[in-house]
Amino acid sequence: MSLDPLPHQSPATTDGDFRVKDLSLADWGRSEIELAEREMPGLMALREIHGGAKPLAGARITGSLHMTLQTAVLIETLVELGAQVRWSSCNIFSTQDHAAAAIAMGKTGSPGQPRGVPVFAWKAETLDEYWELLDLSLRFSGGRGPNLIVDDGGDATLMIHLGLKAEADPAMLDQTAESEDETALLRRLKMIRAEDPKRWFRTVTQWYGVSEETTTGVHRLHKMAKEGSLLVPAINVNDSVTKSKFDNLYGCRESLLDGIKRATGVMVAGKIAVVCGFGDVGKGCAQSLRGMGARVIVTEIDPICALQAAMEGYQVAKVEDFLDQGDIFITATGCVDAISARQLSLMKSGAIVCNIGHFDHEIDIAGLKRIPGIRRVNVKPQVDRWVFPDGREIILLAEGRLVNLGCAQGHPSFVMSASFTNQVLAQLALWAERTKASPGVRVLPRRLDEEVARLHLDKLGVRLTTLDARQADYLGLDADGPFKSDSYRY
Ligand code: NAD
Ligand code: ADE
Numbered sequence: 001m002s003l004d005p006l007p008h009q010s011p012a013t014t015d016g017d018f019r020v021k022d023l024s025l026a027d028w029g030r031s032e033i034e035l036a037e038r039e040m041p042g043l044m045a046l047r048e049i050h051g052g053a054k055p056l057a058g059a060r061i062t063g064s065l066h067m068t069l070q071t072a073v074l075i076e077t078l079v080e081l082g083a084q085v086r087w088s089s090c091n092i093f094s095t096q097d098h099a100a101a102a103i104a105m106g107k108t109g110s111p112g113q114p115r116g117v118p119v120f121a122w123k124a125e126t127l128d129e130y131w132e133l134l135d136l137s138l139r140f141s142g143g144r145g146p147n148l149i150v151d152d153g154g155d156a157t158l159m160i161h162l163g164l165k166a167e168a169d170p171a172m173l174d175q176t177a178e179s180e181d182e183t184a185l186l187r188r189l190k191m192i193r194a195e196d197p198k199r200w201f202r203t204v205t206q207w208y209g210v211s212e213e214t215t216t217g218v219h220r221l222h223k224m225a226k227e228g229s230l231l232v233p234a235i236n237v238n239d240s241v242t243k244s245k246f247d248n249l250y251g252c253r254e255s256l257l258d259g260i261k262r263a264t265g266v267m268v269a270g271k272i273a274v275v276c277g278f279g280d281v282g283k284g285c286a287q288s289l290r291g292m293g294a295r296v297i298v299t300e301i302d303p304i305c306a307l308q309a310a311m312e313g314y315q316v317a318k319v320e321d322f323l324d325q326g327d328i329f330i331t332a333t334g335c336v337d338a339i340s341a342r343q344l345s346l347m348k349s350g351a352i353v354c355n356i357g358h359f360d361h362e363i364d365i366a367g368l369k370r371i372p373g374i375r376r377v378n379v380k381p382q383v384d385r386w387v388f389p390d391g392r393e394i395i396l397l398a399e400g401r402l403v404n405l406g407c408a409q410g411h412p413s414f415v416m417s418a419s420f421t422n423q424v425l426a427q428l429a430l431w432a433e434r435t436k437a438s439p440g441v442r443v444l445p446r447r448l449d450e451e452v453a454r455l456h457l458d459k460l461g462v463r464l465t466t467l468d469a470r471q472a473d474y475l476g477l478d479a480d481g482p483f484k485s486d487s488y489r490y
Contacts, residue, residue: 016114018104019133021097021122023111029072029102036069039413042421042455043077050428054082059431060206062137062146063087064156065213066094066405067121070416072103074150075117077424083148088137089121090152092130093382093398094405097123124381127184134159135188138203143196145203148430149210150423153358154217157210161224161231163189163200179366181359204231209430209437211235211423215248215279216334216358221441233437235426237419240444241490242452247419248280251411253288255404256330256356263383263397263407264352266328269293274326276319277333278305281356285330286314297322299338323347330403331355331362341367349392354403365400382406414459421452446482 037044061078065071067089078085087103089095106116120133134156138145149156166173166189173190177183192199209232212218218238224230238244260266273294275286286296286309298314300306306316319329319339323346331338334357341364344353355362368374373389387393398406410416425448430437457464472479484490 016104017118018114018116019120019122019136020100020104021095023101023105023114025098025101026105026109026111027102029069029096029098029100030105030107032069032098033072033076033102036073036413039459040070040073040417040420041459042417042452043073043424045455046421046424047077047080051080055428056431057082059083059148059427060140060144060146061085061148061150061427062156063150064090064134064137065150065152066091066410067100067103067119068094068096068405068410068416069099070410070413070420072099073413073417074420074423075103075119077420078150078427079117081424081428083427084140085117086137086140086146087117087119087121088133089125089130090155091402091405092125092127093123093401094410095121095123095125096409127181128187131159131185131188135192143199143202145199145207147206147208147434148427149207150213150427151210151217152213154212154220157212157217157224157234158220159185159189160200160203160207161229163192164204164231166193167197167200179361207232208434209233209235211237211426211430213243213419213423214238214358215244215281218441219334225439225441230439230441232439233430233433234439234441235430236441236443237422237426240422240449240452241446242418242449242456243422244280245490247411247415249284251284251415251419252281252332252356252404253284254415255408255411256285257288257292258409259356259397259403259405259407260328260352260354261408263354263403264395266352268328271295271327272297272322272325273328273330274299274319274322275314276329276331276338276362277335277357278309278314279332279334282332283308285332285356286312289328289330290314294328297326301335319343320346326351329353332357333362334358336361337364338362340364341371344368344386344394345371345388347392347394350395352395352397353400354397354407355400356403358402360400363396363400365396368396414456418452418456421455422449425452446484446486450481450483 061083100119100121103119104116105114109115120136173186218236221234271294273289274297276299278298278300290296298309298316309316375387377385382398384396385393397403467479
């Protein structure tokens, strides 16, 4: 079967103030959310601590973050703390439809009378649907926008900033887009402008902040802050130690292979795996591949990370050195074109290629599609063979988007509990300071980071040593922490 592009079927369920694939999946979703809750002690503790006082009462929160079972626990925690919430996914392939259905239905709802949280997401959205669903998640009643955003990758933040700019300068919506994704965003913004020329102006007057989940989104925020265009205070959740040193590293260590295995069933032992990027995500990927018996090659641009990889015993090389030998290629760089279309065309036939970084341009998929005579043969959802004119082929997973969420279920609940506990603490901070803070990017204080870790110790049976007064005095620390300076790197 040769398909290009794949035909798309829109989901049927669109009634009510939500859009999900199939509401009848809600009971299944609810059972799995209950399992996830048992593995998310940080979020459950926040419900215990703050559920009574409802510190987020009055806050309208939009989330643009993978609509998974773990995110469902985050959403219901925000609601339990008093917030009004609307949600969309930050990736066209990452939604778990049963989780979305359970959230739309709510604990007390029924298919005839859903009573849950307005969620706008399904697995395998088109790009136009993606931006429409994000748009819907930003629309609260009375023509109002959110007060706070939970962003993952920065698309919600981008939509508001670009939308506002275009209200002053509509011609910018006619600019030539650099990608299909940007084309779809500009198309959506044009529709919004035609319908409501002051929509984003109204939105930003009551927008008090954003908490950003991932490395790539944080890069975008820093860029805006540097240019002076960032409109709101932003909390960089990614760089809480209990996020990037756990989710990015240990999360990917488990979910990368889950994605590759579900997609291809390939035997990893004995294969040559090339990991592009040896940051937090790349370190987790390399470790799991080696653990399963692969021979791992690392590529890096940063001499420090390259040296770290070498000291861990990995061969550090250039992608081009291993094109004819690599069996599995993984990008984890947050960069563009870590693997170019030409490099794809020179790979050993049958090589598996995937990306675990945030967007779909780490591997030049757009360039791959433009190769004259190339054919796309769909194997199953999110798995394609791309056959070159000479008959050789590569196996591309999730169309070059996050393989762990596109081809599997993302990270396990326990590690997401640490990430999302930071998210809730960030939302609490942004809401508490909503009239005072100015635009800029910051991280949560180390004390809170340590608290997030502390909330996850019991579940693992960890017994922590406590400093006595003499020891605390000797180290110049408070016995309750913080235990490290802000510059400590872990
Ligand atoms: P990081 O900055 O710690 O690591 C990226 C590494 O890639 C750096 O060491 C950098 O030097 C290297 N690099 C950059 N360009 C390169 C190139 N062209 N070739 C080779 N190496 C290059 O970032 P991270 O926290 O590891 O995140 C990496 C990506 O993964 C980001 O896009 C992030 O948003 C995403 N992420 C994904 C998940 C997931 O669940 N899939 C989880 C966390 C983060
Ligand atoms: N990012 C990685 N894994 C995830 C998950 N399970 N849920 C939400 N975001 C994620």
